[in-house]
Amino acid sequence: MRSYYRPIAQTDPLRPQAARRLAGGWCWFDRVEVLTRAGSAGVIAAADLPPDVAARLCAQRPAIVGLSWQVPKLMGIVNTTPDSFSDGGRFGSSAEAVAAAQALAAEGADLLDIGGESTRPGAAPVPEAEEIARTIPVIAALCGAGGVGVPVSVDTRKAVVARAALAAGAVLVNDVSAMEHDPQMAAAVAASTAGLCLMHAQGSPETMQAAPRYDNVVLDVYDYLEARIAAAEAAGIARARILVDPGIGFGKSPEHNLALLRNLSLLHDLGCPILLGASRKRFIGSIGGAALAQARGPGTLAVTLAAVAQGVQVHRVHDVAEVAQGLRLWRALGGEG
Structure with a gap:
């Protein structure tokens, strides 16, 4: 065994x-x-x-997209979507999304994740052309002359969107399907020098929360990510370019989420930096008593600090200023100043 x-x-x-x-x-x-x-x-x-x-x-862990991992890093979320669970429809134009991204960078984001397709529970797929129209002008503005000054990631499951984003200046592909949604994704990333985040999800966004079941959620997620790393390496993507994400809320019950969060340090045995995307998720609201996603900042900070205490390197968050403040206090209390 x-x-x-x-x-x-x-x-x-x-x-x-x-x-x-x-x-x-x-x-x-x-x-x-x-x-x-x-x-x-x-x-x-x-x-x-x-x-x-x-x-x-x-x-x-080797540096990825120019970031080293001696201290925790924050990935700021910018969703250019009308239906994301927390901030859908917030930005009516590319200019507003760019301004929001710039604000997140000023608040302390170490990198920015730009997404044009909601993957919330129950979300329907978005056509490639529409996803490109939502994301590429924002990415191009952030990465062009006088840009934001921090690395930019594209949150997409589609190879054609990833290629367009990389051409516009993105340096990381954040694929919530771990390259399983689009069989061309591996080749798209392998042909570049970009980093890649592989996330675990059970099922598609349309159905993933219907009845998630596991033999052992912690070990099942570990085994899945191990297999997807091997698939990426077989496609020509070096492990030194890969991050892994346990996929909190993607085909998981609150109990599954808590089990994964208690055992995050197991994922270090995969040999890759760990990215955690728990910000404002539904289980935080149900446990913490916050029905509105925008009211889940304190719970998000609690989960983030628990993950930092297990060595998790990257934290994908909506409330960058608040989490950055919490991390500064956490480091000061640990004697790092």
């Missing part, structure tokens, strides 16, 4: 001499929980890890 290794991440400044740094970042660990399909097999010392696992857990 296969074993999986979840490092028990710590951030206390008094790091034991024998502890190992997690993914070359701000967390350390000296114990690891061993998981199997039959359940937990107990806790072992970090020194007793198989050498290949120890190497993956500890290795410094």
Whole structure:
């Protein structure tokens, strides 16, 4: 039976001499929980890890889109859609979307994610031409002369949209289908030097929340992402260009989301930076008592800080200023100033 290794991440400044740094970042660990399909097999010392696992857990992650991973990074969300769950219809023109992106960068976003198709539960697909019309003018303005000054990502499942975005200056493709929606996506990314985020989702946006079921959501998501990394590598996309996202809210119940959030550190064994997109999600509202998506900032910050404490490198958020403030306090309390 296969074993999986979840490092028990710590951030206390008094790091034991024998502890190992997690993914070359701000967390350390000296114990690891061993998981199997039959359940937990107990806790072992970090020194007793198989050498290949120890190497993956500890290795410094290569920079992607010019960003290094010694401190957490914030990805600001700009949805140029009329129907996204939180900010759909907020921007009536490309100029308004560009202004909003510039504001997010000024508030502390390290990169910006531009999306033209809602993938909220129940959302219908958007034609390629319409998605291009929504996103490419915004990306071109942000990446052109006098642009925003931070890397720009395109949030798309479609290869033709990805190619247009990369030609306009985007440097990361954020694919919520992990290249499964469009069989041409792998070739589109492989032909570029762009980064790629592979996300787990169960089902399509139209039906994914109908009745999500897993044998073991934590290990099922891990196995899926491992397989999609292998598919990307087979297509010519180096692991050093890849981020992984567990897909909070994409075909998951609140219980599934919580299980994944409690076990995020397991994903470091994939050897890639981790991106988390939990901002304003429905489970935050149901647990935190916030019916309106715009009122879920405090819950989003709580989830973000819990993920930072497990070494998660990238946090996709709507409320950049608020989360950036929280991270500054978190770092100060940890002695980093």
